[in-house]
Amino acid sequence: MKRVLVLLVLLAGGWVWYERQALADFSAILSAYSAKEYCSCRFVMGFDAAYCQAYVRQYLPLSALEERTQTREVAARGLGVERRARWQGEQAGCGLLP
Numbered sequence: 001m002k003r004v005l006v007l008l009v010l011l012a013g014g015w016v017w018y019e020r021q022a023l024a025d026f027s028a029i030l031s032a033y034s035a036k037e038y039c040s041c042r043f044v045m046g047f048d049a050a051y052c053q054a055y056v057r058q059y060l061p062l063s064a065l066e067e068r069t070q071t072r073e074v075a076a077r078g079l080g081v082e083r084r085a086r087w088q089g090e091q092a093g094c095g096l097l098p
Contacts, residue, residue, distance in 0.1 A: 027079035035076035039094035
């Protein structure tokens with residue numbers, strides 16, 4: 001029984017090491033997706049804030065979702081990473097900011 005448990009721990013550790021870059025990138029994906037989709041929902045499609053908040057809701061909650069209506073910018077923070085998106089015009093829609 002002990003050997004099986006040790007083998008499982010070693011396999012899990014190997015998988016984590018193999019997928020380390022993908023796991024590190026995941027934290028930024030949640031906030032980037034939320035910022036871009038919320039921005040598009042509000043400023044491209046023109047839906048109200050309550051609808052767009054429900055639209056971008058994920059299984060992993062955001063710690064903050066802030067809309068700056070005058071500049072048409074959105075900031076989303078989740079899993080310790082903040083990403084921003086801004087409306088860039090009729091043709092371009094919304095895009096992530098660096």
